[in-house]
Amino acid sequence: MENWRNNRLVFAVLALPPTAWLVIFFTVPLLIMWVYSFAERGPQGQINLAINLANYARAVEWIHLGIIWKSIWVAAITTLITFAVGFPLAMGIAFAPARWKNVLLLLVILPFWTNLLIRTYAWIAVLRTRGFLNFGLEWVHDKLSTLFASIGFPELMGEFEALELLYNQKAVVIGLVYVYLPFLVLPIYATIEKLDKSYLEASLDLGAGHWRTLFSVTMPLALPGIASGCLLAFILSMGTFLTPALLGGTDSEMIGNLIARQFSSSRDWPFGSALSFLLLYLTFIILWVRASLAGRKDGPI
Amino acid sequence: MKNTPNFPFTRRRFLQGSGAALAAVSFGGSGAFAADKKINVYNWDTYIGETTLGSFTDKTGIEVQYDLYANLEEMFAKFQAGNPGYDVIFPSDYMIETMIAADMLEELDRSRIPNFKNVDEAFLNPSFDPGCKYNAPYFWGSVGIGYRKSKVGEVDSWSILFDNDKHSGRMAMLADQRFVMGVALLYLGYSPNTTKQEEINAARDLLVKTKKHLKGFVPDSGQDMLISGDIDVVMEWNGDILKVMEEDDDLTYVIPKEGTVIWVDGLSIPKGAPNRDAAYEFIDHVMDANVNAEIANTIHYATTNKAAREFVSKDDLANPAIYASDEVVAKSEALADVGDALPMYDAAWTEVQAS
DSSP states (O other), X not given: OOOGGGGHHHHHHHHHHHHHHHIIIIIHHHHHHHHHTTSEEOTTSOEEOOOOOHXXXXXXXXXXXXXXXXXXXXXHHHHHHHHHHHXXXXXXXXXXXXXXXXXXXXXXXXXXXXXHHHHHHHHHXXXXXXXXXXXHHHHHHHHHHHHHHHTTOTTSSOOOOXXXXXXXXXXXXXXXXXXXXXXXXXXXXXXXXXXXXXXXXXXXXXTOXXXXXXXXXXXXXXXXXXXXXXXXXXXXXXXXXXXXXXXXXXXXOOXXXXXXXXXXXXXXXXXXXXXXXXXXXXXXXXXXHHHHHHHHHHOOO | OTTOXXXXXXXXXXXXXXXXXXXHHTOSSOOSXXXXXXXXXXXXXXXXXXXXXXXXXXXXXXXXXXXXXXSHHHHHHHHHTSOOSOSEEOOBHHHHHHHHHTTOBOOOOGXXXXXXXXXXXXXXXXXXXXXXXXXXXXXXXXXXXXXXXXXXXXXXXXXXXXXXXXXXXXXXXXXXXXHHHHHHHHHTTSOTTOOOHHHHXXXXXXXXXXXXXXXXXXXSOHHHHHHHTSOSEEEEEHHHHHHHHHHOTTEEEEOOTTOOEEEEEEEBXXXXXXXXXXHHHHHHHHTSXXXXXXXXXXXXXXXXXXXXXXXXXXXXXXXXXXXXXXXXXXXXXXXXXXXXXXXXXXXXXXXXXXO
């Protein structure tokens, strides 16, 4: 294989479009936002350029830190559950027979083909008081009631009471786990897939059980993928705004909702920019911690 | 949705037959006259009659180039870098004031709008544009209470939401900070446009107390929750409740006796309009009693045009979710631009959400 250094022109030509795209549509807008974050809000929501730290001072007020803290919590719980569901799923796909693998992977990616908004509304239809889940439970309940009545215990089951599943933090976490599961499964799948399976065979041959092999061999070897997947799920759910707005109750506002409001009804772009950058810095810190942890062992991934 | 909360999507203008908008967008070009004159109109989605634009072109020979926006912030953002070429726009209450303050609107020359005389006096002196110097009133709507009659009986006061735990967990409110804060302020006897910190704090405390009994502050799904039986009482837009009322007889809408926060849209000419003469003709056309009534009968919102009422469908006129009694309207107020006080509202709303 020829080294690209021998063909700098080709490399430059190929690299130009993506670089230009990145600069024009990512770096420049981010820079503008950064400048805005030091600006002042005019009475009509104008952005009066200035250099002041008032927006940042407001962003780190307790109330806003509280919302950030809540977002971190929700993201952490989401990541934990997503991992508990996603890791076995990734394992299952990685060790599935070859002809099933692609189908299973497709099933994981399939939800992306539908708009997130529609999928979230679907959760509303499933979870609400008179939603599909409660209908299903009620059906089971009625069948059991009839059954018990027929064997002489008519009062055993009592009246069916619908579960309040929607408009609370649980619903938000369910929605987030659902949305970000593929982001966690795919990187983990990729690392397990690449694993040298002879390590696992060796472990089993040398007397370790399946659990021991899982925790002492597979997981440590898959750690880079686990870390990437969990980080992705964590960062994405921390900044979410659609899910808490649609599935959450009266105490579900997350940092993403607060930021979105600054760019709409509160028309305070400078403050919204400062909040966004606070979130961005937080993300950088997390990534830096991860990179330095990984760097100690095998370099950044 | 008015004053759109966190969302790009909206259904506040749901009813106005979407076919009308489609027909309207594809307009232009085919006027009866070989049109070399053109007018650029920028309106809410589905917020015009089916024949309005066609009859305008037939009458004047002016071709209509018609663009749509989904919320006011979107429209305002376009004008912040200067008028992109529109002749007529349809801003609402507080946004009219914002645009006046930002020097974006032309002062209207009434002598060029003979049909201005058709406007109901109740709408001629709004706080957001005293004397209607910069806008010609178009349609209006309200936030009120949508409820299930068989579950809560007759409702006539906001106290069902603010002062009552009988329906705890069976109620919801909009997720719109200005409208919800505005109603809370009104209920406490203050102006929904107050800039006094202590009054805003009082509204905040009322909402914090009320919140315990709410299922949620919902962006645009209150009417769905109501019809699906998730809740029995909801603070919502009249247009949204109107839709579910048509599907379920047990649901109805009321503007409580304390009054409410209403929204009023106007027709305005933005500064720098390329074809100001046509803009005046267009505004006068829309304010014609017959033309205006046709719009009302298409979009099912309440018109501010008194002369047009004669031609508006009787069902609509009798529907509490569209028109309200004059005395309730008199007690109601539209949102104004609170300028530097907006961050105070935002902070109060954040505290309500975080508490």
